[in-house]
Amino acid sequence: MDAVVMWGTNARNAHPIFFHHVIKGIDNGARSWTIDPRRTSTAKFTDSWLGLNVGTDIGLANGVAREIIAAGLTDDEFIRNATTGYEEFVAFVEPWTLEHTAEVTGVPAEAIRDLAHGYATAPTAQICWTLGITEHHTGVDNVQSLCNLALLTGHVGRWGSGLVPLRGQNNVQGGGDMGALPNKLTGFQDVEDDEVRAKFEAAWDCEIPPKNGWNLTQMFEAMERDELKAVYVIGENPADSEADVKHARAMLEKLDMLVVQDVFMTRTAKMADVVLPAALGWAESDGTATNSERRVQRMRAAVPPPGQARQEIGIINDLAALMGDDAWGNPTAEEFWEELRTVSPMHGGMSWERLEAEGGIQWPCPTEDHPGSPFLHGRLWERPVQGRRAPFSCVEDRPPLDVLSEEFPLRLTTVRALDSYNTGVQTSGYSSPIRSGEALQVSVVDAAALGVVAGERVLVSSRRGAIRMTIGIELELAVGLCHTTFHFPELADVNQITSDAVDPKSGTAEFKAAAIRIDRLDEDDRAELDERVGAGA
Amino acid sequence: MNDTPVAVPTTLVEITLDGEAVRVPKGSTILDACRREGIDTPTLCWAENLTPVNVCRVCVVEVEGSRVLVPSCSRPVEDGMVIATDSERVRTSRRMVYELLASSVEMDRADREVHEWMEHYGARPERMGKRSEIATVAQPVKVQDDLYVRDYERCILCYKCVEACGDDAQQTFAIATAGRGFDAHISTEHDVTLPDSACVYCGNCIGVCPTGALTFKTEHDMRLAGTWDEDIQEVTTTVCSFCGVGCNLELHTQDDRIVKVTSPSDHSVTHGHLCIKGRFGWQQHAHS
Numbered sequence: 001m002d003a004v005v006m007w008g009t010n011a012r013n014a015h016p017i018f019f020h021h022v023i024k025g026i027d028n029g030a031r032s033w034t035i036d037p038r039r040t041s042t043a044k045f046t047d048s049w050l051g052l053n054v055g056t057d058i059g060l061a062n063g064v065a066r067e068i069i070a071a072g073l074t075d076d077e078f079i080r081n082a083t084t085g086y087e088e089f090v091a092f093v094e095p096w097t098l099e100h101t102a103e104v105t106g107v108p109a110e111a112i113r114d115l116a117h118g119y120a121t122a123p124t125a126q127i128c129w130t131l132g133i134t135e136h137h138t139g140v141d142n143v144q145s146l147c148n149l150a151l152l153t154g155h156v157g158r159w160g161s162g163l164v165p166l167r168g169q170n171n172v173q174g175g176g177d178m179g180a181l182p183n184k185l186t187g188f189q190d191v192e193d194d195e196v197r198a199k200f201e202a203a204w205d206c207e208i209p210p211k212n213g214w215n216l217t218q219m220f221e222a223m224e225r226d227e228l229k230a231v232y233v234i235g236e237n238p239a240d241s242e243a244d245v246k247h248a249r250a251m252l253e254k255l256d257m258l259v260v261q262d263v264f265m266t267r268t269a270k271m272a273d274v275v276l277p278a279a280l281g282w283a284e285s286d287g288t289a290t291n292s293e294r295r296v297q298r299m300r301a302a303v304p305p306p307g308q309a310r311q312e313i314g315i316i317n318d319l320a321a322l323m324g325d326d327a328w329g330n331p332t333a334e335e336f337w338e339e340l341r342t343v344s345p346m347h348g349g350m351s352w353e354r355l356e357a358e359g360g361i362q363w364p365c366p367t368e369d370h371p372g373s374p375f376l377h378g379r380l381w382e383r384p385v386q387g388r389r390a391p392f393s394c395v396e397d398r399p400p401l402d403v404l405s406e407e408f409p410l411r412l413t414t415v416r417a418l419d420s421y422n423t424g425v426q427t428s429g430y431s432s433p434i435r436s437g438e439a440l441q442v443s444v445v446d447a448a449a450l451g452v453v454a455g456e457r458v459l460v461s462s463r464r465g466a467i468r469m470t471i472g473i474e475l476e477l478a479v480g481l482c483h484t485t486f487h488f489p490e491l492a493d494v495n496q497i498t499s500d501a502v503d504p505k506s507g508t509a510e511f512k513a514a515a516i517r518i519d520r521l522d523e524d525d526r527a528e529l530d531e532r533v534g535a536g537a
Numbered sequence: 538m539n540d541t542p543v544a545v546p547t548t549l550v551e552i553t554l555d556g557e558a559v560r561v562p563k564g565s566t567i568l569d570a571c572r573r574e575g576i577d578t579p580t581l582c583w584a585e586n587l588t589p590v591n592v593c594r595v596c597v598v599e600v601e602g603s604r605v606l607v608p609s610c611s612r613p614v615e616d617g618m619v620i621a622t623d624s625e626r627v628r629t630s631r632r633m634v635y636e637l638l639a640s641s642v643e644m645d646r647a648d649r650e651v652h653e654w655m656e657h658y659g660a661r662p663e664r665m666g667k668r669s670e671i672a673t674v675a676q677p678v679k680v681q682d683d684l685y686v687r688d689y690e691r692c693i694l695c696y697k698c699v700e701a702c703g704d705d706a707q708q709t710f711a712i713a714t715a716g717r718g719f720d721a722h723i724s725t726e727h728d729v730t731l732p733d734s735a736c737v738y739c740g741n742c743i744g745v746c747p748t749g750a751l752t753f754k755t756e757h758d759m760r761l762a763g764t765w766d767e768d769i770q771e772v773t774t775t776v777c778s779f780c781g782v783g784c785n786l787e788l789h790t791q792d793d794r795i796v797k798v799t800s801p802s803d804h805s806v807t808h809g810h811l812c813i814k815g816r817f818g819w820q821q822h823a824h825s
Contacts, residue, residue, distance in 0.1 A: 017807050017810060017812060020706055020810060168780060170780065171781075280778075283788060291783025293783070298775070299775045300773050302771070302788040418737060418814075421814055430684075430819075
């Protein structure tokens with residue numbers, strides 16, 4: 001790897017062991033950039049930090065693309081043979097001059113030029129991203145704008161080059177691979193493809209609904225329309241994790257039936273009609289997890305689950321039997337896996353034995369003599385190119401939907417701390433010396449203008465609601481930008497104020513961009529200092 | 538262009554190891570060659586996931602033509618090298634190193650093989666004098682938070698913790714050596730408490746400590762209570778649940794409870810290193 005772009009990811013906090021590898025690359029001489037509205041701990045390790053305005057990622061990517069084209073740094077052979085829509089794309093990004101891009105994004109023109117030239121001229125280069133790209137109403141477009149850069153320069157489908165989305169949970173990749181998506185069957189095969197469905201119907205001896213299901217956001221919309229009345233939640237805590245969480249809770253409350261299967265008595269579980277206590281995935285269950293690099297690895301039960309909790313495979317088997325299907329029997333994780341291999345070609349070569357012996361195998365791995373695939377899209381380098389060419393995407397820069405106004409003049413973005421995880425359900429169990437509770441971090445300039453001090457309790461309002469929070473002051477924060485984690489819903493119910501805007505393509509909410517205001521409390525309330533934040537924060 | 542690089546063909550060099558002519562890949566260390574040939578060699582400051590720092594000197598061997606003994610962990614093999622790993626000079630030197638370390642440092646919790654090697658070489662630390670009468674590094678245990686215990690009475694200054702905290706893995710640089718001579722010790726910046734230091738509690742220093750100077754608080758408490766029993770502990774390898782990187786965890790369990798978490802040092806994702814969530818997040822288990 002000769003260059004790495006960390007775009008909308010604070011991997012130093014959220015993916016620390018992956019970032020060890022990035023630092024090794026930087027130490028070995030790779031050029032590096034961080035693109036983030038905040039100068040994060042990740043940014044401090046890279047050569048450059050491009051502190052863009054929240055939600056202007058597409059503008060920046062288009063500007064970088066235009067500069068690569070204008071400077072003649074494109075990989076023309078690759079573009080000609082492996083892509084489509086190039087001419088149209090060139091015309092589309094033409095207005096995104098360095099000056100215009102700088103104006104929209106707030107990033108100096110020289111820094112944009114440096115990124116464009118450094119990325120394009122590196123022999124190998126990677127772009128890594130996480131939720132800073134996807135948690136926007138333009139999340140899918142954001143990703144496509146980054147793909148454009150890889151297509152312009154041929155930084156894809158080669159050893160050391162590529163596009164690297166860092167997944168947030170140990171098996172979010174595997175869940176999708178297994179078909180836990182509304183539009184896919186196991187092995188990323190389309191529900192709406194008749195041939196695929198016929199294959200699964202024959203294997204499973206059942207009829208599969210021929211239409212795509214709802215994603216999470218669409219499910220909540222369906223609850224609102226009273227079309228969805230019973231919900232079975234497995235290992236998710238939407239009553240804390242959804243954006244505009246008050247609305248989400250109201251929807252869950254009006255269901256006829258809510259079943260929650262979880263390891264913990266979460267807020268969602270407390271609302272349920274039936275709670276099915278589950279074993280911990282990683283310590284009390286047998287199975288597999290698939291990581292960000294598509295590596296399938298074994299998870300093994302080390303301790304028995306407490307009380308009535310059971311491995312989830314067993315719970316689901318029993319439910320199937322109660323629903324009248326006795327054909328399932330009581331298969332083990334290994335038996336499930338071996339069946340999966342017969343219907344999912346990309347897992348076909350990964351025998352349980354191989355997973356044990358080799359420790360981990362990256363899909364696609366179609367046959368038992370296949371070593372697995374360290375990277376994807378190598379076909380784009382075959383001549384003539386095999387399969388569909390990769391299309392350029394003309395994507396518009398569209399600012400966050402929760403617009404700043406006189407009433408709500410500050411931009412709030414939610415972030416993650418090193419020692420905590422999502423809504424805190426799984427990390428509240430240990431006592432971290434570096435945990436400082438929840439605080440709304442504001443810039444020095446904004447704090448002075450508001451007349452607030454660190455540790456002061458304030459009222460934070462958005463168009464959805466208002467909550468009390470504690471102020472923290474961060475020296476390096478841009479004026480007008482605020483941030484907070486959401487790890488401690490019991491201290492600050494942050495998702496009451498986050499944006500309810502959603503990317504219609506992915507169903508993901510725009511957690512990264514809410515418009516807020518901060519108001520001082522009456523003197524009596526102000527005194528209620530949160531000791532964990534303290535004046536030094 | 539799209540090919541995965543295959544392993545570079547290795548050039549072999551010929552060396553003489555304890556009288557046997559052997560061919561080993563160019564670039565290997567003498568220690569690599571010894572392990573390949575089944576010659577057991579003691580180490581303290583060496584670890585497969587860290588860069589050798591050559592401070593402990595228990596892995597020294599005799600190389601023909603070299604005035605002094607050389608550390609096998611870092612010295613690369615050269616064509617024609619003649620190496621003796623079990624000469625009188627080597628045995629004496631290794632024994633002396635163990636005796637000097639064990640006379641001033643409490644070694645009772647050092648890895649089991651340390652004791653096996655001491656017995657092997659007939660090390661008698663007591664010949665340096667009675668513990669009560671000679672200089673030792675005895676000092677109170679540092680317990681400054683709920684996760685770490687630092688018991689520098691057991692520290693042999695092997696630098697592994699410093700390397701794991703710094704260049705070799707974590708890049709946090711919360712600790713380094715301070716002081717000189719016998720007063721040299723591992724310290725945070727200005728000797729502040731660990732919670733006040735740059736430490737981010739990844740536990741990677743504890744993961745590499747060979748003598749039990751650094752331990753997890755949970756282990757420390759169980760030892761104090763007399764309930765820590767490695768003989769009945771089992772180790773199960775699984776996948777961490779706190780992000781999508783896929784770090785392998787080794788769950789050490791005793792009586793159906795997790796008591797410690799480590800990571801395999803040969804795992805391609807972690808190289809034995811974890812973050813605070815992977816290292817300590819299991820404590821959720823106690824509350825579920």
